[in-house]
Amino acid sequence: xxxxxxxxxxxxxxxxxxxxxxxxxxxxxxxxxxxxxxxxxxxxxxxxxxxxxxxxxxxxxxxxxxxxxxxxxxxxxxxxxxxxxxxxxxxxxxxxxxxxxxxxxxxxxxxxxxxxxxxxxxxxxxxxxxxxxxxxxxxxxxxxxxxxxxxxxxxxxxxxxxxxxxxxxxxxxxxxxxxxxxxxxxxxxxxxxxxxxx
Numbered sequence: 061x062x063x064x065x066x067x068x069x070x071x072x073x074x075x076x077x078x079x080x081x082x083x084x085x086x087x088x089x090x091x092x093x094x095x096x097x098x099x100x101x102x103x104x105x106x107x108x109x110x111x112x113x114x115x116x117x118x119x120x121x122x123x124x125x126x127x128x129x130x131x132x133x134x135x136x137x138x139x140x141x142x143x144x145x146x147x148x149x150x151x152x153x154x155x156x157x158x159x160x161x162x163x164x165x166x167x168x169x170x171x172x173x174x175x176x177x178x179x180x181x182x183x184x185x186x187x188x189x190x191x192x193x194x195x196x197x198x199x200x201x202x203x204x205x206x207x208x209x210x211x212x213x214x215x216x217x218x219x220x221x222x223x224x225x226x227x228x229x230x231x232x233x234x235x236x237x238x239x240x241x242x243x244x245x246x247x248x249x250x251x252x253x254x255x256x257x258x
Contacts, residue, residue: 063144065168068108068128069201072141072169073236075107076100076205080242081232087209087244093175096207097131097138100173104139105129112144112165117152119159126162134164134197143168143200170199174206176213183217184250187239188225191252203236208243217241224253 079100083090090096111125126142133140143166153161172190176182187206194202208217218227218241227241227250237249 063110063112063128065141065144068141068144069169071107072104072203075103076203076236077233079103080240080247083207083242084232084244087207090175090207090209091177093173093177093207096175096205097173100171100205101129101131101139104141108141112142112147114148114150114162114165115152116159117154119154119157121159124159124162126165133167136193136197137167137170137199138173139171140167141169142166167197167199169201169203170194170197171203171205174204175209176207176217177209180213181216183219184221184225184227184241187241187250188222188252191239202238204239206239206241208241211244211246214243214246217243222252226251226253 105127108129110128112128114124114126116122116124128142128144130140130142131138147165150161150165152159172194174182174186174190187204190204191202208214227248230247230249232247234249239250241248241250
């Protein structure tokens with residue numbers, strides 16, 4: 061079967077936007093970040109059910125069919141979509157007699173989720189740290205989803221934003237940005253201006 065990063069990205073955008081609308085319809089359906097991660101992962105795995113054939117070293121198989129959509133991939137990413145154009149050519153790597161290259165194939169989209177539930181004080185800084193983490197992992201398409209459970213927490217979520225960070229309110233159906241913040245009634249895209257010292 062032919063796989064395309066572009067098609068997978070289009071499907072991901074559609075599924076995530078649908079999920080954002082669902083979150084806004086009832087933010088208390090989700091009590092923990094893991095609830096959001098689990099449901100979004102399931103939606104994406106269902107929408108992108110294909111597998112990639114990856115060469116093995118015979119430890120234990122000569123070929124593996126692995127899912128394109130994975131959770132906790134690279135031991136760090138809440139949700140990852142493998143790079144379907146690069147992963148099949150990822151070199152076979154053996155450790156202690158087992159094929160371990162399956163667990164570090166190239167990733168095309170890395171999704172990090174943050175959830176400010178009632179009583180939390182988590183703010184925009186945590187989303188910015190996740191952006192830096194994905195940048196350090198060289199993820200080509202980073203997506204940060206920051207959810208705010210109560211509309212009354214929006215102001216404190218954005219409080220103390222660095223001067224180089226800008227946020228603009230967008231329609232719920234606007235295309236995803238790198239950093240996306242969702243409250244029960246509104247949505248923002250956050251951008252960071254970086255200074256090139258080179």
